[in-house]
Amino acid sequence: MSYLICSSHTWRMVSTPTVRRRRVGAELRRIREAAGMTLEDAAKVLECSISKISRMETGHVKARVRDIRELLDAYGLADEQRRNALLNLARNADQQDWWIDFSDVLSSLAQHYLSLESDAAWFCCFQPLVVPGLLQTEDYARAVISAGQIEETPEKVEKRVGIRMARQEILFRPNPVRLWVVLDEAVLRREVGGREVMRGQLKRLADAAVMPNITLQVLPYEVGAHAGIDGPFVLIGFPEREDPDVVFLENMTSSLYLENNEAVYRYKLAFDHIRAEALSPRRSEELIRKLAKEFV
Template sequence: MATNMGTVRRRLLGGELRRARESAGRKAEETAAHLECSMSKISRIENGMSPVKARDVRDLLEWYGVTDPAQVKAVMQLHKDAQEQGWWEPYEDQLPSGMATYAGFECEAVALRAYEPMFVHGLLQTEDYARAVISAANPSQAETVENLVRFRMQRQQVQAERDEPVQLWVVLEESTLRRPVGGREVMAAQIEHLITAAARPDVTLQIMPSAKGAHAAMAGAFALMEFAAAIPTVIYIDSIAGNLYLEKEREVRAFAQTFDLVRAAGPDPRKPPQRSRPSQGRCAHHEHHHRPPPGHAPGGPTRLAQEQPQLRQRGLRRSRHRRAPRRSPRLEGHQQAPPAHRPAAVADLPHPHRHQRRVLTRAEGGRSGRETVARTSR
């Protein structure tokens, strides 16, 4: 599939105009005054973020002293190519500011590296997951939600039809998979989709365990988009306040280093993720790192009196050495039977972040003794 190249061509055009201005010794302020526009518009034109009229391109080349016919022809051809309409044009009125530019970059990138702490990356989302995410941000706007869902699915279709799809490397936080976006069934289907996608040769997926603690990218989500030829890498940062594009060499180098640190801290991407148990709402990482103790039966308590006699002895020993309760003066002379101890059921309470064992005593109604209950939290 031949993808639209307008966004990249616009960046190339902006780069040519910037180099021509710098060679002529012109400042951005002078250029803005010459075109009778703002400096921010000159910046957007030179960064490829804003279209420019053919008349303005010719005027700028003349003002910069570019008179070589071959160079003028090449620049004007870039301008013509940059006017090509993108596949996202039907959605542009409802897209967030700057998203059309991102769609253009994405379908032209040869490699995309992304860190996602909150959501599954858009190119890896199922339709139901995408609908749940978009609906949460656009409540009571059913038509807008459906249009944005179609736009997101179209992004995936564009990549699937490319002769050489973008090489996608995504690092997701474990908490992303634990959040039941759209409910358990939707999330279970999303996890299965991720497992399938991770098997593709153009996708590398890492799940950053929560147990890793702090790491270099905790400031927020970002993406690096790399292009062919001499087109510079673009950094994309999305937030509620809007999106930001960075392409200065110093900025690109800093984000590239951050991503390298994050993926180095994550698990080996060559090991495929394991399927989770959707009914329990657990992800692959939880199944691997938080396995239940021996004898555990999912969905109910575990009887360990015979399988783990040492646990029974431990409970009895603790109960035997427990300090006797102080008698109240009102009960003096009252004969009380000594407490009888016997082992009981052990409930397994899975917990992802702590491991502790405690012994509780519980008076049984209608019985003279006390029951020792050992409970394990994981």
């Protein structure tokens, strides 16, 4: 899928297909294979390289509508409904989303993450440092962003805060994303933005904990070493079974996406161990409400 290669001064994106491109490519591959044709056969149809067909099928390059029509004809696909659905998906594969207006503060990698996030069906998140962005209050987000973006102007900080708040819409839409979060106890006790900000943030977490699409747990100090000791991570799943689950890792200077089956399995296993050692959702909510009262 996709990786960000980073040196001290150079950022290079090595393929970051959107979910829609990946879906178009996967469908093209299924239709080609059902027709008994090889990559080489498809390349002859478009008079192009095998590499181009391969990259179309993995979503690393956009498949042009004209090319798709030619391939579907060659594959003998007569199902008009299926043809039209695929062509419409291809037309919308690169549609501009709301965050395009914030390209001055969002890297291409960040925009790619927002694309994955908006198309996701569920998230499993372990966070030992700060409250995840989808559950942050505006004041808490402002404090976190200001601390992490020390060279940003106040105007750009406010833009980033606005983006973070807009992202949370996926929790409240008619078909909301499902979110399972495990927070290290340190997240609840680290004072970010002042005591009033923390009190408001903890109340927000407690309220989120009772939402039907959110499961929130706290990993207490007493657990000691645990399966997430190496740092935060996010598992992302999508509505279509054909779209592989993704692991998202991030640090100060780079980010990484993994969709290799073995890597994803290892992180799923780690998350299972972490949530098994964490407090139950009910006890976690009680602890959060108790700590909120201490920030007075």
